[in-house]
Amino acid sequence: MIGAALLAAACSREGPDIVELEFWAMGREGEIVPILTKEFEAENPDVRLRVQQIPWTVAHEKLLTAFVGGALPDVAQLGNTWIAELAALGALADLTGAVAGSVAIDEADYFSGIWATNVLHGAVLGVPWYVDTRLLFYRSDILKDAGFDHPPRDWAEWRAAAEAVKKRVGAGRFALLLPLNEFEPQVMLALQQNDPVLREDGRYGNFSSAGQRRAIDYYLSFFRDGLAPPATESEIANVWNEFARGYFAFYITGPWNIGEFRRRLPADLQDDWMTAPLPGPAGPGVSIAGGSSLVVVKKSKHQEAAFRLIEFLSRPDIQARFYALSGNLPPRRSSWNDPLLKEDPYVGAFRDQLERVRPAPQIPEWERIAQEIRVVTERAVHEGWDAARTAAELDRRVDAILEKRRFMLAKAEETP
């Protein structure tokens, strides 16, 4: 009785025209969004927004269980590597038409590699919200001591610089840190190749191809020749302290570490570190197109209002404020005209790198494959495997993961 009365009261207060929009945002973004969306609610009096904050650690399983339970929100933030998976479930609304007709969202203004992570078989399933890519953080003083006045631009220079640094710092210190608990550096080197990571439309691993083998060999050689310590990040304990101490001179990491380096490195070291685009096999190379996208759930009853929220969050002025609050880099070029981004020397390299980013393979199995890449390369480092053996092991494991995908694709071809 009381419940029914409350329900009636709630309905009458909301009125028939108010749309209640549910938005899931992950981690820190979930804390920041409510600050930005006050303006959205002021501009759109017919929408009441409910922001639900989801911790990153449980976000993926929460999305899948919510799909099963039919409890997905109207709009959600998604790590862009999850798009293929939720698309396979048929959970995402096709935004192709809405984007084409939108004034606020101009596809040409977005970095093309980032935009591509949201397009599957020609359909736009999400709009990039912020980007995350990785590049070189380096100690310019150590590099100068080793005889290099600029950061390496290609693989040969990178290798030469690493050797020179190692010679300079001696035993007990290293040229670069490639933490063994990460898969991103390996994946980035793999994406730089002309041979794709997977072959035949993602049916099989392609690690034994010449290009992929070269990437594996380049990665493993840093360990084989003592230029990188065979350690995980937790064994390093405090990456910033060790970077300050000169334990390593190169570190591949993402934009979130700009703030951390500023905060945690001692003041007298602040002029001695810099960021640089990732070196490629021949000249500046591509890096991984990571980050988060905003998606509309297919079953949402408020498609139009949901897209309006995405348009609002995609506005360059809002993205600049979002950057100021979170440090998350904006995915569209015009947002980068904000003085805060333009005048920061450390983010300059990211602006440059974003013109050269490539999506990881867009298939639902990708996260598992990335984990296998990590596990197998870790083993290869510890057991001294060569590139050919590592590639063969990767192909074997990845082909097993992709078995169901092959079955699905074969089935789809049978019944057109």
Place this chain on the structure above:
Amino acid sequence: MRPSSAGWAFAGPAVAVLAVFFVFPVIAAFAISLTDFDIYALADLKNLRFVGVQNYIDLLETPLFWRALVNTLYFVVVGAPLSLAASLGAALLLNARAARWKAFFRTALFAPVVTTLVAVAVIWRYLLHTKYGLVNFSLGSLGLPSIDWLGNPRFSMPAIILFAVWKNFGYNMIILLAGLQAIPEELYEAARIDGAGKVQQFLHVTLPGLAPTLFLVGILTMAGYFQLFAEPYVMTQGGPVQSTLSVLYLMYEQAFKWWSLGSASAVAFILFVFMLAAASLQLALTRRFGGAA
């Protein structure tokens, strides 16, 4: 009404509840373990394939599964006896005639059982912190080097065991305390008259008197410890280097991280077989050695 139908009428509700919430899910889980239920099947059930025992074969060929099994056995073999010993010790102390403020201590020692695991895990993470933790501070004041409890694969499982024992021993302590109080005082009196010392009294009066309770508590504890999950989930997420990855944690990852429900169900059944084997072994030992009690 015939006696048998009356019996069914009384047992009916319980049987129905068991059937709906236990028997049926178990059968369903077994059926799923024979399929490749995954994200594609979630999208459309037509994508489900019957794979027979392939999930089981794949699991037995996966090094990570064996790793998880070894980790779990480590936890059971070290943790369960340790937990029992702690419970028994605490129960004996509480039951001792010299003990003061029994009600207070009983409550205090039982308190960890009723606290929320996640909340105390946060506190334990502080206690075990490499730099600021009380545990390492104490080690340091004894002149011992500090230990990276949750970051070093050698010490992560001992840390988890320590935490689990602390969290759980109070429960068994209460049961054992009841068992101790049920041993008639006359037996001790007779033993004392016969000239038995404290140790002899414990070995020949207390232990035999407590045997049925101990075996019950032993089986329950072991079954519980096989299902190690929440502690690593909140403290270490299975790391470092998968050193605290338990079988149940593996099952959870298979099911909710990768959404391989077929494989996850197979893990559950393999774990069930192991628990059944361990429980049968314990029962056999009880019959053999505890039969007199």
